[in-house]
Amino acid sequence: MYRRSLRDLQTDYLDYYLLHAVGGDKGIETFNERFIDCGVLDFLLREREAGRIRNLGWSFHGDQKVFDHLLAMHDSGEARWDFVQIQMNYVDWKHASDRNVNAEYLYGELEKRGIPAVIMEPLLGGRLSRLNDHLVERLKERRPTESTASWAFRYAGSWPGVLTVLSGMTYMEHLQDNIRTYSPLEPCTGEELALLEDTAQLMLKYPTVPCTECQYCMPCPYGLDIPAIFAHYNRCVNEGNVPKDRQDPGYREARRAFLIGYDRSVPKLRQASHCIGCNQCVSHCPQSIKIPQQLRRIDRFVEQLKQGTL
Ligand code: SF4
Ligand code: SF4
Incomplete structure (x- = not known):
């Protein structure tokens, strides 16, 4: 797969190469199976030494034990990581769902070691661009001309250890909005970070119900509307x-x-x-x-x- 990537990309070196989805499935067991026992990691480390991989890292999904294990490998010199890709946004910072780890911890551990972070899911699967009206209004009061999504992008870009923020962009307007937000990036102030934390708490405490009022569930035999x-x-x-x-x-x-x-x-x-x-x-x-x-x-x-x- 690696050699084929080089051929397909018509290049003889890669800037960034990732071990994908570390921490998923059965945690350490899966990591060992995929990357250690078969010698894949040794191979990639040699490729980096030879200069064909400029930066070697991994994307993290799931089990914190695996995250800690890979950082211990970095600390011991067994495998030095050039970057790590993590899920981070103003909800996941302190309120990651059960399957994830709080970004505050993940980012903090990377920052301690000076490992640059690549950010995925800055919009939490799009949810942070579709806040309810009241929350949007509060953000608009502060920055009337800016989009809801731009707050999430500014949040992700505000941390000094962040190398880049990945975002899915479907329409030209998304691309334009992203470019506007980062040219130049105005980092969030302490007050704005607190506002976003408050937004996250309200969003999680009161999720709306995706009811379209179609009435198919009616009538309820006990008379509920x-x-x-x-x-x-x-x-x-x-x-x-x-x-x-x-x-x-x-x-x-x-x-x-x-x-x-x-x-x-x-x-x-x-x-x-x-x-x-x-x-x-x-x-x-x-x-x-x-x-x-x-x-x-x-x-x-x-x-x-x-x-x-x-
Ligand atoms: S079936 Fe009932 S609850 Fe479901 S969307 Fe329609 S009205 Fe709402
Ligand atoms: S009583 Fe509750 S669960 Fe039963 S049909 Fe009515 S709304 Fe649904």
């Missing part, structure tokens, strides 16, 4: 009427708007608290929404608002 509940909740998330906790400056106002609006949009007997979890609605939903779980989540939120325990 499923689409109306989701529509009210989504509207409040989009308008910012979902306080993070009781310390939130807009808490009282948001609480009132949510609870009064809820009673107006959905009669009491049709609200989420009446769902018995029979699951009859689930198979009808073309969006594969786990309806009873989502209703429980919304109901918990409503109860916390009512009891003042948020």
Whole structure:
């Protein structure tokens, strides 16, 4: 594969060569199988020595033990890495999902050793370019002419140990927006980093429900108005009427708007608290929404608002 790449690329050396998806599958076992036992890593190290690979690194996906293991190889001189590719954005910095490791740790370990980081998923699979209206508004207040995506790109580019940020660009506008953001890059200030951390927390705490109000799940045998509940909740998330906790400056106002609006949009007997979890609605939903779980989540939120325990 390596030799074929050289042929296909019509070159006799490569600037950057990566061991792909280190940390996936069965962790260390898979890493050893793919790169150590068969001699692939030894071969690539020799190729680098010969100058045919200018920079040798790996992309990381998954098991932290493997990440630490490869850095220990670097520390001992067994294999010196020229760069490492990690998933990093303002959500994954402190709130990586179960399958991933917080970028704060990954980046920190690389920075300690002076290993440049290549960033993948700066937009978290596109989610950071599609924030809800209220979160977009907060960002626009600070930088009115800039796109939502540009905040995520600036965030990724703000760290001094970052070598480059990879992004998928589908349209010419994406490319133009990226070029604008990085020419020149204006690193995020401490205050902006705090705003993005707050954005991440709100985004994770109140994900909208991808309900299109198609009504296919209706009627519910227990009388719930499923689409109306989701529509009210989504509207409040989009308008910012979902306080993070009781310390939130807009808490009282948001609480009132949510609870009064809820009673107006959905009669009491049709609200989420009446769902018995029979699951009859689930198979009808073309969006594969786990309806009873989502209703429980919304109901918990409503109860916390009512009891003042948020
Ligand atoms: S799971 Fe809840 S919402 Fe769905 S049909 Fe049963 S009672 Fe109705
Ligand atoms: S079937 Fe799914 S998408 Fe359609 S209204 Fe019900 S929950 Fe919403």
